[in-house]
Amino acid sequence: MELKEYCHLLKRATIAVKPEQLNKLPSNRKSALDNIFKKASTVKPLNIEHQKWNNVVYKDLSAQQRKQLNKYNREKLIEYNKAWFARMCDEADNLRERMVLFWANHFVVMSKSIAPAESFNNSLRNHALGNFKELTIAVAKEAAMIQYLDNNKNKKQAPNENFARELMELFTLGRDVLYTEKDIKEAAKAFTGWRSNREGDFIFAQRQHDDSEKSFLGKQGNFKGEDIIDIILENKECAHFICKEVYREFVNENINTRHVNELTDVFYQTYDIEKLMRYLFMQDWFYDEVNMANKVKSPIELLVSIHQLFPFEMENEKQFLYFQRSLGQILLYPPNVAGWPGGLNWIDSNTLMLRLRLPSLIVNKGMIDTQASEEQVSMMQKRKVNNKLKINVDESQLSALKKMDTIKLEILLFGKTPHAEVKALFQDKNQKERIVKMLSVPDFQMC
Amino acid sequence: MDRRAFLKHSVVASSALMVPQFLQGINQSDVSFNGKRLIVVQLAGGNDGLNTIVPYRNDIYYKQRPTISIKPSEVLGINSELGMHPSLKNTASLFENGEMTIFNQVGYPNQNKSHFRATDIWLTASDANKYYSSGWLGKYLDAECNAPHSAIEIGTSMSLALKGKKGLGMAFTNPAELKRVGNTSFFNALNKVNHQGNETLGYLYKTFNNTKSSTDYLFDKYKTYKTNVDYPNSELARSLKTIASLIGSGVETPVYYASMSGFDTHSNQQNKQKQLLSTLDSSLSSLVKDLKQTGNYENTLILVFSEFGRRINENGSKGTDHGKANNVWLLGGNLNKPGFANNTTNLNLQDEKDLLHTLDFREIYSSILKNWLGSNQAIIEGKFKSFKV
Numbered sequence: 001m002e003l004k005e006y007c008h009l010l011k012r013a014t015i016a017v018k019p020e021q022l023n024k025l026p027s028n029r030k031s032a033l034d035n036i037f038k039k040a041s042t043v044k045p046l047n048i049e050h051q052k053w054n055n056v057v058y059k060d061l062s063a064q065q066r067k068q069l070n071k072y073n074r075e076k077l078i079e080y081n082k083a084w085f086a087r088m089c090d091e092a093d094n095l096r097e098r099m100v101l102f103w104a105n106h107f108v109v110m111s112k113s114i115a116p117a118e119s120f121n122n123s124l125r126n127h128a129l130g131n132f133k134e135l136t137i138a139v140a141k142e143a144a145m146i147q148y149l150d151n152n153k154n155k156k157q158a159p160n161e162n163f164a165r166e167l168m169e170l171f172t173l174g175r176d177v178l179y180t181e182k183d184i185k186e187a188a189k190a191f192t193g194w195r196s197n198r199e200g201d202f203i204f205a206q207r208q209h210d211d212s213e214k215s216f217l218g219k220q221g222n223f224k225g226e227d228i229i230d231i232i233l234e235n236k237e238c239a240h241f242i243c244k245e246v247y248r249e250f251v252n253e254n255i256n257t258r259h260v261n262e263l264t265d266v267f268y269q270t271y272d273i274e275k276l277m278r279y280l281f282m283q284d285w286f287y288d289e290v291n292m293a294n295k296v297k298s299p300i301e302l303l304v305s306i307h308q309l310f311p312f313e314m315e316n317e318k319q320f321l322y323f324q325r326s327l328g329q330i331l332l333y334p335p336n337v338a339g340w341p342g343g344l345n346w347i348d349s350n351t352l353m354l355r356l357r358l359p360s361l362i363v364n365k366g367m368i369d370t371q372a373s374e375e376q377v378s379m380m381q382k383r384k385v386n387n388k389l390k391i392n393v394d395e396s397q398l399s400a401l402k403k404m405d406t407i408k409l410e411i412l413l414f415g416k417t418p419h420a421e422v423k424a425l426f427q428d429k430n431q432k433e434r435i436v437k438m439l440s441v442p443d444f445q446m447c
Numbered sequence: 448m449d450r451r452a453f454l455k456h457s458v459v460a461s462s463a464l465m466v467p468q469f470l471q472g473i474n475q476s477d478v479s480f481n482g483k484r485l486i487v488v489q490l491a492g493g494n495d496g497l498n499t500i501v502p503y504r505n506d507i508y509y510k511q512r513p514t515i516s517i518k519p520s521e522v523l524g525i526n527s528e529l530g531m532h533p534s535l536k537n538t539a540s541l542f543e544n545g546e547m548t549i550f551n552q553v554g555y556p557n558q559n560k561s562h563f564r565a566t567d568i569w570l571t572a573s574d575a576n577k578y579y580s581s582g583w584l585g586k587y588l589d590a591e592c593n594a595p596h597s598a599i600e601i602g603t604s605m606s607l608a609l610k611g612k613k614g615l616g617m618a619f620t621n622p623a624e625l626k627r628v629g630n631t632s633f634f635n636a637l638n639k640v641n642h643q644g645n646e647t648l649g650y651l652y653k654t655f656n657n658t659k660s661s662t663d664y665l666f667d668k669y670k671t672y673k674t675n676v677d678y679p680n681s682e683l684a685r686s687l688k689t690i691a692s693l694i695g696s697g698v699e700t701p702v703y704y705a706s707m708s709g710f711d712t713h714s715n716q717q718n719k720q721k722q723l724l725s726t727l728d729s730s731l732s733s734l735v736k737d738l739k740q741t742g743n744y745e746n747t748l749i750l751v752f753s754e755f756g757r758r759i760n761e762n763g764s765k766g767t768d769h770g771k772a773n774n775v776w777l778l779g780g781n782l783n784k785p786g787f788a789n790n791t792t793n794l795n796l797q798d799e800k801d802l803l804h805t806l807d808f809r810e811i812y813s814s815i816l817k818n819w820l821g822s823n824q825a826i827i828e829g830k831f832k833s834f835k836v
Contacts, residue, residue: 063764253647294645326604335607336567336578344650345580348614349595349658350605352651353629356637368633419642425633437633442651443644 001026005287007411009036011447012250013281015092015101016305019400022408033281037274040095040129045122048083050076050114053199076114078317081324081331084121088300089307095277099128101300102249103135105339107171110332111144117332119200120144132242132271136171136229143196149337156192156210164188164228166337172232174241178217186214190223239268243276250280252291253343259285293415293446296346299327301447302355306439309397310363315390326354352442359439362391364432368440402431414443480699481821484747486690486734487584487608487703488683490727492710493562494753496773497802498720500549500792503530507794511760515716515767528791534724537732545785546735547778550811551792554772554804558755562711562769565754570608572809572827583812583827584702585611590824595654596661598702599693601686606704614654616702617661621689626666629659665698672696676737683707684730691737694747701820710753714764727751735778744780748819748836751776752808759800772804775811783835807831 001009006025010017013036026032051072061069091097103124111117120142127135139145140163146152149163164187169175179187193209196202214223217231232238243263247255262283267276280286297305303323306312314320324330328351329340340346347355360368366389401409410417417423418441426437438444502508503519504527522530523539529551531539541547557575559565568575572583581589588597589611598609598616609616619625638659643649672695678684686705693700707727712719731749738744756773774792789806796803814833816822 290645294647296647296651322603335580336564338578338580341580344614344647345612347651347654348605348610349617349654349661350619352614352654353658356634356655357628368631419640419644421640421642425636425640440633441637442648442655445651446648 001028001032003408004292004411004416005029006032008287008292008415009033009281010093011415012286013095013098013277015088015094015098015301016308017412018093018308019397019404019412021093022412029282033278036095036281037129037278039093040099043096043126044091045125046080046083046087047118047122048076048079048114050118053113053115070112073113077111077117077332078321080114080118080121082317082320084331085300085303085320088304089311092304092308096125096128099273099277100124101298102246103128105334105342106245107135107139107145108334108337108339109142109144109148110334111147115200116142116144116147116196127273129274129277130272132267132273133229133233135273136167136233137226140167140191140225140229141194141196141202143200143202146194146196146202151191151194152196154188154192154194155208156189159185159188159192159210161185161188163191167228168232170338172229172238172241173235174237174244177237177241178235183216186216186223187228189214190216190228191225194225233271236264236268239271240264243267246276246280248343250277251286252294256285259283293443295447296343297445297447298340298342298346299324299329299351299355300331302327302358302445305444305447306359306362309401309435309439310359311394311397312362313392315392319389319391323354323358327351327358355445356440356442359444360436361389363393363395363439364436365389368436398432398435401435409438413438415446418443480701482746483701483819483821484694484743485702485815485820486687486705486747486749488687488727488731488749488751489606489608489704489706490710490723490751490753491562491566491706491708492712492753493565493755493757493769494710494723494773495712495716495720495767496753496756497759497792498716498767499532499535499724500551500774501530501532502528502792502794504528505792505794507759511800513761514765515761526787526791529787532720532724534721535728537728541732541735541778542786546780546782547776548782548785548788550775550777550788550806551790552772552796552802552805553752553775553808553811554755555807555809556804558771558801558804560755560769560771560801562754567607569752569754569808570606572812574829581611582606582608583816584608584704585616586826587611587702587816587820587822587824588615589613590826591820591822592701593657594661595658596665596698596700598704599665599690599700600704601689602704602706606706609702609704617658617665622662622665622669622693625662629662634659665693668696668698669693670696672741674737674740676733676740678733679726679729681707681726681730683726684733687730687734688737691734691741694738694743695741712757712766713762713768714766716761716766731778739780746781747779748782748815749776749778750811750815751778756802759794759797759802771798771801773802775808777811777836788834810834 003025009032010021088097109120123138123142127138149166150160151163154160161184164184168179189210193205195205211222213220216223216228219231243260244255247260263280266279328346334340360366422441422443425441426434428434498517501517501522503522509516517532521533523533524530525539525542559568559575570582571579573579584598592615595615595617600606600609600618602618605616605618638656642652672692674692674695678688690703709723738747752775753773756770757767758770762768809827809831813827813831814836816826817833819836
């Protein structure tokens with residue numbers, strides 16, 4: 001396999017690329033993909049220690065106890081945010097983790113408690129490359145989803161349509177595709193009684209379930225929630241909707257209808273996610289020039305990609321969250337049920353300037369030019385800018401980067417050879433400075 | 448537009464933005480500036496409107512708030528039914544002078560009482576069940592402006608209110624810091640790169656060039672003027688001082704944004720709100736004085752809002768829980784209708800102790816966009832009346 005194609009595959013099929021991954025090129029696409037899918041085949045759940053809530057009834061707690069519980073959960077969610085980020089850095093070459101990140105922005109939830117959040121995240125991990133139907137049923141039964149989209153309030157006597165609506169609009173069909181408001185009402189009935197406890201376990205409350213006959217997408221029956229999901233997936237529109245989302249995420253924000261239809265034909269047969277992804281990464285069009293280095297990295301992808309070159313640790317978790325917030329993506333805190341819109345939405349004046357400065361802030365105490373004017377240096381020192389950020393950086397890969405062949409390094413960082421004028425910006429003799437500058441041009445923002 | 452269609456639309460919109468000659472720096476014609484400015488002040492956390500503009504003749508108010516109500520003898524009476532919190536001395540005199548408009552019972556149908564959702568709704572001007580990724584002022588920027596400095600927020604990150612598809616709007620704590628950060632020799636060299644790349648990369652370069660131009664423009668203007676008005680020592684005051692200085696220096700930016708947090712007074716509200724409102728009062732007062740001094744008050748409108756009001760009744764901790772409708776203020780030297788703009792607060796209009804709205808906040812937004820900032824574009828979705836500002 002050619003270097004440029006292989007690097008493109010790694011950048012899309014995994015989260016980020018380490019220099020040493022480019023040392024040996026696989027003989028062909030199939031062998032590259034065999035390796036990627038082999039690595040992704042094991043499931044390692046992501047857990048942190050936390051208390052159990054089996055016997056806690058929120059209503060019975062005093063105001064003070066509630067406050068404490070909320071504080072505990074907030075802190076644990078931050079801990080889980082960090083753990084998830086660390087996982088993505090450790091397993092940046094793992095397609096399964098890439099898929100978790102994708103599905104988390106497809107089946108969007110925001111949980112205020114650690115147990116449901118953790119359980120949901122691991123459910124995505126379990127089914128990330130499995131069968132889409134099983135994935136959909138699994139997330140629908142997760143406490144985080146049940147709480148977030150009010151299914152706990154969805155009872156026979158008083159149906160709540162929130163989950164049924166989003167199931168079709170955002171998770172399976174797309175807005176107003178096939179279904180009507182009547183279908184939403186009928187589907188909501190089928191999901192009555194799907195509840196959860198504080199520990200994150202699914203409970204089917206028979207007494208709250210409406211077992212009357214329902215009419216949904218042209219079918220009649222005594223449907224339960226699972227049946228609704230079944231019926232939705234029988235429609236090819238569902239496969240098409242998911243393939244469009246996959247295409248946007250892994251190939252190009254601009255849809256190529258022919259390619260998406262090809263994917264849909266493959267996916268609709270069995271809804272096997274692994275098969276879909278393997279097919280996608282095998283296609284010649286995936287490696288077309290127009291599909292390379294055309295996507296803006298999400299803030300998390302950007303941070304992980306820097307981490308692969310310069311492993312770093314932020315001592316102060318507030319600073320780490322500050323970076324996520326300022327870049328516009330705090331893990332576990334999506335803006336709403338539609339998730340992060342992504343693409344060019346990541347970019348505004350503020351986020352772009354921070355993105356361009358980010359590598360130097362992490363790697364080089366905020367300095368892009370080591371020969372910055374004396375005035376600047378003294379100003380920085382006076383303001384203690386360098387000391388404010390508490391980041392430990394591992395520079396052990398620097399020597400590998402320095403030694404790397406220029407073309408290879410450019411492919412690694414930019415996906416392609418940059419324009420001559422851009423190249424002229426990093427002709428420094430000082431190798432570290434050269435590399436920091438390479439990370440500071442907009443071309444590094446692409447993947 | 449619904450959220451999915453919106454996302455789809457955004458792909459088209461963003462590619463349409465790709466102006467080939469992105470190398471040209473921006474200039475003032477890229478800012479739609481009719482000489483009028485809007486300063487938005489957000490009170491985050493849900494300010495208790497009933498203890499801010501107090502219905503001091505109302506029995507329900509005193510019955511529902513046995514310990515935290517403001518006594519009739521304490522309020523700064525501004526008409527026969529409503530009076531201001533005693534901390535709002537300066538604000539009350541602005542009201543007396545005809546420099547303030549108060550809208551009572553502002554909200555929207557099916558009001559949401561979560562801070563996050565309610566804030567998003569106010570910032571994006573959406574219906575309660577719609578989700579937008581652009582803010583109401585972001586949409587204005589998309590429709591009318593091209594330069595990043597068309598909207599400035601004083602703070603470390605930019606509010607959703609200012610976010611639009613074009614990525615305009617800047618957030619910073621002060622222009623000197625902004626300049627310092629962008630003024631490395633590397634960034635200056637990067638700014639000279641004559642490079643297109645693919646569409647997306649080109650957009651990044653264009654955004655960078657525009658940001659640099661705006662940064663230079665702001666710094667060069669800003670350093671020419673220094674205010675001599677005294678401001679109190681608070682974050683809001685510092686933000687407003689920076690805004691007044693930018694305006695005083697002749698920066699042509701139509702929209703400014705600042706916020707103040709801490710209004711989520713679930714317990715021991717009295718002291719907390721007293722301090723909060725006192726800070727707000729003195730900060731606004733300094734801003735107004737500053738704007739008057741530089742002759743900009745007539746052309747400036749200050750909008751003060753919070754994501755929701757609080758419950759009519761107090762809770763068991765001498766505080767108040769999340770409620771619904773609230774009052775909204777406009778301050779300025781050239782108001783069309785100073786005083787109370789609509790009905791007086793009617794505590795009978797309630798739903799389980801939540802004050803219901805009689806005026807949709809989007810009427811205020813629409814009016815500001817159309818009749819103050821002068822935009823004829825349909826920015827606020829839905830049909831809302833607009834009035835003279």
